[in-house]
Every structure is written in C-alpha cells, then in structure tokens.
Amino acid sequence: MSVTGEVGTRADRVRAVTRAHEQRRGALIPVLHAVQHEFGRIAAEDLPVIADVLNLAIAEVHGVVTFYRDFRRAPAGRAIVRICGAEACQAVGATTLAGHARDRLGIGFGETTADGTVTLDEVFCLGNCALGPSVEVAGRVYGRVGPDRFDGLLGDLR
Ligand code: FES
Structure with missing residues (x-):
C-alpha cells in the first residue's frame, strides 16, 4: 500500500x-x-x-x-527478472543461466530491453537455495530454472 x-x-x-x-x-x-x-x-x-x-x-x-546496484535510476521494464547469483545457485548453474539470460535479452544486469518489457537484475539469494538456480519473474520465485525454462518464462511475459 x-x-x-x-x-x-x-x-x-x-x-x-x-x-x-x-x-x-x-x-x-x-x-x-x-x-x-x-x-x-x-x-x-x-x-x-x-x-x-x-x-x-x-x-x-x-x-x-x-x-549500490539495487537502486534503479532509470524506469524499470514492465517485468523485472532477477537471477540469483549467490553461492548455492552458482553451484548449480546460475552463472551459465545469467550468461544465457544476457544473450537472450541482449542486455546486461541493471538494464531494460528496448521494448520496455523486461529489466534484468542480479540478486543475492531469493530464499530458495535448495532449488537453484533460482529466478524471480515479476515478483514470483521459480526454482531449478535452466536456460529452456528461462526462455519459457520470458515467453510468458511477451
Ligand atoms: S542462493 Fe540462490 S536462492 Fe539462495
């Protein structure tokens, strides 16, 4: 509120x-x-x-x-996608996933796609450590997100 x-x-x-x-x-x-x-x-x-x-x-x-990277000075996209980069998620592929996300979206962390759909951010722990790699999309946390699942989540946004 x-x-x-x-x-x-x-x-x-x-x-x-x-x-x-x-x-x-x-x-x-x-x-x-x-x-x-x-x-x-x-x-x-x-x-x-x-x-x-x-x-x-x-x-x-x-x-x-x-x-602090957490603070955004430019307007965010319609959906904020945050990829966990903390240790437990890194151990199960978060770094690869982050690279995939950057390639797929054509933007880096802290940036927004040209069409204003997605802002990509890195976050350090989403409280879902046992189910990494963890990703938050528009406020909802998803676990065991590999590149294919990530693409599916993006597809739901577009
Ligand atoms: S380390 Fe990724 S959710 Fe906790």
Whole structure:
C-alpha cells in the first residue's frame, strides 16, 4: 500500500516516504528502498528532497544511489527478472543461466530491453537455495530454472 496515498507532487510524496523512515538508524538505505518501492526508481529530482529531510549532502545521497546496484535510476521494464547469483545457485548453474539470460535479452544486469518489457537484475539469494538456480519473474520465485525454462518464462511475459 502506498505510504503517501498518491496525493501531491512527486516531491511531496518523496518527502512523505522519507519522513516515514527518517527516525530509523542509518535511515538513508531504508529510505532509498522505500522510495524505489513507491516509484519504481530513484530519480535525480528525488535526491535533494531526501537529502533535505535527512539533513545530508546531496552528493552523499547520490553516492549511495550510484554505489549500490539495487537502486534503479532509470524506469524499470514492465517485468523485472532477477537471477540469483549467490553461492548455492552458482553451484548449480546460475552463472551459465545469467550468461544465457544476457544473450537472450541482449542486455546486461541493471538494464531494460528496448521494448520496455523486461529489466534484468542480479540478486543475492531469493530464499530458495535448495532449488537453484533460482529466478524471480515479476515478483514470483521459480526454482531449478535452466536456460529452456528461462526462455519459457520470458515467453510468458511477451
Ligand atoms: S542462493 Fe540462490 S536462492 Fe539462495
């Protein structure tokens, strides 16, 4: 559910989301996750608002947003596909699967296909370690995903 109730300008809404988390210890990271959850990405125009509420330098907020791959600055595709790259999944073929995914989609991690259908991301553990390689497609986790199954999941999106 929206923290802000979808009322007001984007800046007003970002301010409200930031204020909802500002008392947390190390508030910046939770705030950035919350803003991304709310808006799908963290836009350049959001940085001064977040910095103002948290009493940080804009450069500091920018540095964190650009350092962590989790934070998206460009709009995401209609579906986000995340491939687990953590150890248990790597041991059963996640690296090969990731290469296949990049080839199949023609994009790298953190990028979106030109038609706006899919954003490809890497994630470190989806809580499905015994059934790797694990992939999350549009919020749903799938296990034992090899290249063929991956292609099938993509086909369902298009
Ligand atoms: S290591 Fe891939 S789901 Fe946990």
